[in-house]
Amino acid sequence: MFILWFWLLITVSGDLFRRHDVSGWGKVLWVIFLIILPYIGIFAYLLTQHRGMAERDQARAKQMREDLRSVVGFSVADELEKLDRLKASGSISDEEHARLRAKVIG
Template sequence: MDDYPLLDIFLTTMWFFLWILWFMLLFRIFGDLFRDDTVGGWGKAGWCVFLILLPFLGVFVYLIARGKGMGAREMAKMKQADAEFRDYVRDAAGAEAKKPSAAEELARLAELKRDGAITEEEYQRAKALVLQ
């Protein structure tokens, strides 16, 4: 343990986390680039070549040139996901609200019995199921 001092452990850990941070930043930039519909295929290819051949300069230029748009695109994506979720919940709640109540079911059963569509025995079985 004497040949690897505490400061070296700290520096190694720091470099390791900076390396992970760098890759997270690259993945974030590539994800933003490929999700953006305003950039054409050649533009995306150019940015990819720039980011791969000159990664540090490419990342800094991308963040300066398109950094503000990254936040706006992310916010728009979040708002769209929230709107889709709210629509789904509204539709699901609406489908549940359309289910007839027990009183409506009993009224429908009584009408069917009165019209002769079902017998007294069928009426009693269906009524028991509705009241459960």
């Protein structure tokens, strides 16, 4: 139980401190709430901020993918060309090609 609580505390704290829409005072209040009532504080944060946490995680993952692409030098067009070659060689099925293509574009 302690490991689960500690993991949630790290997740909530990471999300809280990466947010730009919460003022410094708001962050201080959340931290105080998390310290004084740790279990209730974590559950309250998860219940009130769950949708925003998921959206921020998705945006952060997308940004990381774009940053990696810019550093490595691969573009979406390069990845689509590779997918087409894999499909033409028969390494992947039409369904896999469609799924991967949507993932690359999206």
